[in-house]
Each structure stands twice: as C-alpha cells, then as structure tokens.
Amino acid sequence: xxxxxxxxxxxxxxxxxxxxxxxxxxxxxxxxxxxxxxxxxxxxxxxxxxxxxxxxxxxxxxxxxxxxxxxxxxxxxxxxxxxxxxxxxxxxxxxxxxxxxxxxxxxxxxxxxxxxxxxxxxxxxxxxxxxxxxxxxxxxxxxxxxxxxxxxxxxxxxxxxxxxxxxxxxxxxxxxxxxxxxxxxxxxxxxxxxxxxxxxxxxxxxxxxxxxxxxxxxxxxxxxxxxxxxxxxxxxxxxxxxxxxxxxxxxxxxxxxxxxxxxxxxxxxxxxxxxxxxxxxxxxxxxxxxxxxxxxxxxxxxxxxxxxxxxxxxxxxxxxxxxxxxxxxxxxxxxxxxxxxxxxxxxxxxxxxxxxxxxxxxxxxxxxxxxxxxxxxxxxxxxxxxxxxxxxxxxxxxxxxxxxxxxxxxxxxxxxxxxxxxxxxxxxxxxxxxxxxxxxxxxxxxxxxxxxxxxxxxxxxxxxxxxxxxxxxxxxxxxxxxxxxxxxxxxxxxxxxxxxxxxxxxxxxxxxxxxxxxxxx
Amino acid sequence: xxxxxxxxxxxxxxxxxxxxxxxxxxxxxxxxxxxxxxxxxxxxxxxxxxxxxxxxxxxxxxxxxxxxxxxxxxxxxxxxxxxxxxxxxxxxxxxxxxxxxxxxxxxxxxxxxxxxxxxxxxxxxxxxxxxxxxxxxxxxxxxxxxxxxxxxxxxxxxxxxxxx
Ligand SMILES: Nc1nc2c(ncn2[C@@H]2O[C@H](COP(=O)(O)OP(=O)(O)O)[C@@H](O)[C@H]2O)c(=O)[nH]1
Ligand SMILES: [Mg+2]
Numbered sequence: 001x002x003x004x005x006x007x008x009x010x011x012x013x014x015x016x017x018x019x020x021x022x023x024x025x026x027x028x029x030x031x032x033x034x035x036x037x038x039x040x041x042x043x044x045x046x047x048x049x050x051x052x053x054x055x056x057x058x059x060x061x062x063x064x065x066x067x068x069x070x071x072x073x074x075x076x077x078x079x080x081x082x083x084x085x086x087x088x089x090x091x092x093x094x095x096x097x098x099x100x101x102x103x104x105x106x107x108x109x110x111x112x113x114x115x116x117x118x119x120x121x122x123x124x125x126x127x128x129x130x131x132x133x134x135x136x137x138x139x140x141x142x143x144x145x146x147x148x149x150x151x152x153x154x155x156x157x158x159x160x161x162x163x164x165x166x167x168x169x170x171x172x173x174x175x176x177x178x179x180x181x182x183x184x185x186x187x188x189x190x191x192x193x194x195x196x197x198x199x200x201x202x203x204x205x206x207x208x209x210x211x212x213x214x215x216x217x218x219x220x221x222x223x224x225x226x227x228x229x230x231x232x233x234x235x236x237x238x239x240x241x242x243x244x245x246x247x248x249x250x251x252x253x254x255x256x257x258x259x260x261x262x263x264x265x266x267x268x269x270x271x272x273x274x275x276x277x278x279x280x281x282x283x284x285x286x287x288x289x290x291x292x293x294x295x296x297x298x299x300x301x302x303x304x305x306x307x308x309x310x311x312x313x314x315x316x317x318x319x320x321x322x323x324x325x326x327x328x329x330x331x332x333x334x335x336x337x338x339x340x341x342x343x344x345x346x347x348x349x350x351x352x353x354x355x356x357x358x359x360x361x362x363x364x365x366x367x368x369x370x371x372x373x374x375x376x377x378x379x380x381x382x383x384x385x386x387x388x389x390x391x392x393x394x395x396x397x398x399x400x401x402x403x404x405x406x407x408x409x410x411x412x413x414x415x416x417x418x419x420x421x422x423x424x425x426x427x428x429x430x431x432x433x434x435x436x437x438x439x440x441x442x443x444x445x446x447x448x449x450x451x452x453x454x455x456x457x458x459x460x461x462x463x464x465x466x467x468x469x470x471x472x473x474x475x476x477x478x479x480x481x482x483x484x485x486x487x488x489x490x491x492x493x494x495x496x497x498x499x500x501x502x503x504x505x506x507x508x509x510x511x512x513x514x515x516x517x518x519x520x521x
Numbered sequence: 522x523x524x525x526x527x528x529x530x531x532x533x534x535x536x537x538x539x540x541x542x543x544x545x546x547x548x549x550x551x552x553x554x555x556x557x558x559x560x561x562x563x564x565x566x567x568x569x570x571x572x573x574x575x576x577x578x579x580x581x582x583x584x585x586x587x588x589x590x591x592x593x594x595x596x597x598x599x600x601x602x603x604x605x606x607x608x609x610x611x612x613x614x615x616x617x618x619x620x621x622x623x624x625x626x627x628x629x630x631x632x633x634x635x636x637x638x639x640x641x642x643x644x645x646x647x648x649x650x651x652x653x654x655x656x657x658x659x660x661x662x663x664x665x666x667x668x669x670x671x672x673x674x675x676x677x678x679x680x681x682x683x684x685x
Contacts, residue, residue, distance in 0.1 A: 059563055063526050070593075112555045117553070119534075447668070454639075455649075459656070460653050
C-alpha cells in the first residue's frame, strides 16, 4: 500500500472548518474520577450547563467501563439536541467527545416517522375495515328484519283500533247501564265490576301487544303462582257472557277439578291464553253456543274452547296463528294478534295446542298445559328459587343512588354486600377479600369498569363479574365480556332480568366455570 | 445516592417515551414523535424503609435494541421495563422477544412488563387470561401513560427489586 499523500493544507483547513462548523464538537477531558481537566467547545449547544451538565454526562456511562472506547450514537440531551457521544480512554483518565447529530437525527426521524405512522395506521385501518364489514353485515341483517317488522308494525297500527273497539264499546255500554240503574234498582256494584273486568280485558290486550313486542327470542321469565281456577272461571263467565248473549249466542264455562292442590301457572299469561281464545270465538260466532271447559286433572290443565261460528278452512289453519293474518276466518276483518300470542305463550309454557274446525260449523281449540312449577323452577327468578344465604357481593358504582339500590336489592336477596365507588377501590377491595360476585359500573370516572375487570381477571380473580352500563350496543357488551365479565346488564335495570342474571351468575359459579373469561373477539 | 440504569424496551408506538414522560415529568402528549437513538432521563425514587435511589431511564428507539447498535445502549443496565401496547397483540410478542435477546447480555437485570394504553381497554387485543399466564414468569403491570394508572407502580416495583 502506498502511503496516502497529505492533503493540500488549504483543503485540510477548509475541511476542518466545515466539519467543525457542522459537528459542533465538544470535548471534555476527565481524570479517572470524573474530575474535569479540560474543555473544548461550547457546552451550551447541548444544554450542558456547569451545574447539571456533568451529572447528565456521567449518567450516560452508568455501568459502563471507562477504560475502553464507547460509542453512543444519537443521544438526545435535555435541551432536545441530539449528539453522537464517544468515550475515548486516555489513562489514567478519559475524554468525552460530543458531535452534533441533530440534522442527521431529524432526517432519520422524518423517514422513520413515515414508516411507523404507516404501520400504526395500517393496523388501525385493518381493524376498522374488519369492523366495517361486520357493521355492514349487521346492517344488512337489520334491514331485512326491519322490513318485515315494518310491515308488521303498519298492520299493527291498522288493527289496533279494531282490537280495542269491542272492549271499549262494552265499557261504555256498562257505564250507560250504570248510569241508568243508579237512580233505579241500584245494582251499581255489579255494573262497576263489569267495568273493572273489561278494564282487565283491555289490559290483556295491552299485554298482548307487549308480548308481541318482546319478539320470539325475548321470552320473558315466567312468574309461577297458584291459580284459583274457580275465580278464573267466574271472571271468564262475567267477561264474555254479556258479549255472547248480546249477539244471541249461548255461553257457558265449566270447570272440572280432580286434583287437590291448585295448579301453578303464570297467571297473567294463562288468562291471556283463555281470554284470547274466547274473544276470538265471540268475534266469529253469530248463532249457537260458545263453550269453555277447564279441566285440572292428572297434573295437566286442559282448556277447551268450542264455538259454532264460521269455522276455518283447511288452507288457513296455519295462517290464523300468524300475526295480523287476513281472511283467516272467512269474511273477517283480520284476526289480529290474539292467536299468534296464544301459540307463543303455549310454546313458552311447553304446552300443546290443537285446532279442529269445519267451515260453517264451528271451531274448537284444545290446549294442554303441563304443570309449570317444575319446569319453571329454574327460570322463574326470585319467588321460585331463593338465593343461598351469605353470598358475598361487591357493588361498584360512582352514583350513590344506584349503588344503594343495588345494595338493597342484593341484601333483600340474601347477599352480603360491600360497596366501592371507583375502580381502584374496587380492585383493592376485591384483591383484599375476593367477593363471589362483582357488580361493576362500566362508566366509572377515571379507570373504567372494564379496565378494573380486566385487571382483576389478569390477576386471577375467578369470581363472577356482572358489568352494568348505560350503553346498550353490542360493541359495548363485547368489550365488557372480552375484558372478562360474565354478564352485561344495561341501565335502567330491569329487575326481573337482574334477578335472573344474578341467579345464572351463581349457577355458573357452582359449576366452577367462567365461559366468557377466555372469550376472544 | 445509588444510581441504576433502566432501559425501556418495546416496539415503536407502544408508549415507551410517553411512560417516561409520565413517570419523570407527569406529562402526556397525544402526538406521536418517533424516537431516534436514545433519550436519557433520571428520577429519584423513594423506597419505603430504604435509602432512595436514582433511576437513570433510557428511552430507546423502537427496534433499537434489536440491532448491534442497540446492544450498546443496553450495556450496564440493571433494570428493563418491557413495554407492549394492549391494543396490538403483536407488540406483546415483540416485547417478549426483546426480553429473550437482551437476557443474553444482561442475565442479571430485573425485569417487568408494562402493557400500556389501559385507558383504551375496550379496544385491547390482549386477553386477561394471557396476562394472568405471563404473571407466572414476570411481574406484569397494566399501565396508561395517558391517565397515569399503573405507571408509578411499574417503576417502583423495579426499583424495589434492584440490589441495595
Ligand atoms: N391512549 C393512549 N395513548 C398512548 C398511551 N401511551 C402512549 N400513547 C400514544 O401512543 C403513541 C406512541 O407513544 P410513544 O410514547 O411515542 O411510543 P414509543 O414509540 O414506544 O416511544 C403516541 O401517540 C402516544 O400519545 C396511553 O397510555 N394511552
Ligand atoms: Mg419513543
């Protein structure tokens, strides 16, 4: 190798000048104990003042040997300036040389920023696109069901007035009677009773609408109670005899009871079934007889409603059970909701429904209902199966009113209750003494309820978690379940639902499973 | 005063710079500015019943620790705070990867994992069960540089485990 000839001194000078200007070199020479011996350059360029500057440099070399060379590229100093930092050993001391890297750093930063931003937004975008696809599918599903629901809703409105006309007419009729009799024979009590019964009938219709509104899937909890069949038969007679006799149709209700104990049913729904069948019979019968037989025997209740009305032709047998069907019973103005509700209620109660009919001769509906008590024990919340005593619950809500409401409800159900008002408190309390059930508001100030749930789960909390939220979207629900909640309830609280969820939560606990804890989304 | 070097390790954008800003200066910025190279900060940490110590915190650029240059930054560290972003599952794997690589040169460093952006928990990809599992191997903290939750605890835990 030939030795490199020295550069012309003019060029060397020029190079030195340029480099010095660009690199703002700062050289600090130290003894072996960081004793500053010499200084070249301006420490202020790097914000290294006399007081703290040395400390800052010293901190850079913690844990590093000072008797060899060290390179630390792109070190940002406290004034934001970036430098390449070199340590050059020179026994017994060493030098620290700083070369300005600001321009180079900015260039690299600009380049990397683009790349990083692209990756980060790419991640967000792919998630967003996934979400959009889901949302589009969901919208498509909703649109389809909305179209159907909308058609039904229009029909509902059209039918509504018709549905309410009969009972209202009756109410006004009896009121008229009442007015007349009050000054005469004065059997006011009876007339008033009739008004009350018809109000009950209206109520049943309203219940029908409600039931319809719940939809097929949202079957509500059944509420089993002992039913007084004698009273039911008497009410039916009082409610429908006047309506039937008005049209010149004979009417009878017969009751046969062979069991000693009264049957257990959801009384409101049972009445809904019979009232709907009878009002259907009354509507389509203009001569002959309407007969209702109630038989409570062998642990089954059968309801038999027969009329001598217009009948239903074979081709319409199925469609009469559809809501708002038209022409199901020849010449009618539409059967409304009644029979569709009847069928749904009977399904809910795991009963059977049969229809026999002959056009022009009459129609007979036969209903068989199994005892509800056993089937309902599970689903029929509060009254049927009380909670075990002494189950520990921790309630977390920043709204003291809601916290108190939950506390009272739970104490009423036999829980032992503690209350916390924010997420950190909840975590501390649940860690100190893990409750069997944690009820936590999602929208807490500061750390969210979901964050608390996540942290408890990631620390191995295995009790049940119910989150409560004012947001009823599927997304909000999923977020809670992903964080580790077992159940998600929306506010305002539906008490039946609340009790049901608490029951399911505890059953889940008994089986030692947490089906949602491992859910991914 | 005892002084220890602590390195922040993790993918870019997980919140290393933000955690340091929260810890050292109690500030937060939503703007993302890519870190190039390293920024060194320090803070005294009070320890119950012990002498306080000074943590010199090295905020290292995202992938910095993976390449040769980065190893230079790590030298002399006695504590590592691994950082992952809960909204990006992949960043958790990155953090654990970085841990394995740095373990070779720093077998004795004390280590903790911060899973950051707890305030965005509704969008987290990381599942609670995953972290429950990880807790068997190293201390895990859910943190938010934005709200400050868990930040102090993560640094304090490392400080407490540093040799006196
Ligand atoms: N919401 C939220 N954003 C955060 C949090 N920590 C950091 N960020 C944001 O995430 C981005 C990247 O943060 P940065 O600290 O620069 O990440 P680094 O690359 O690991 O240093 C910035 O826009 C920050 O504002 C956090 O706890 N919550
Ligand atoms: Mg950074």
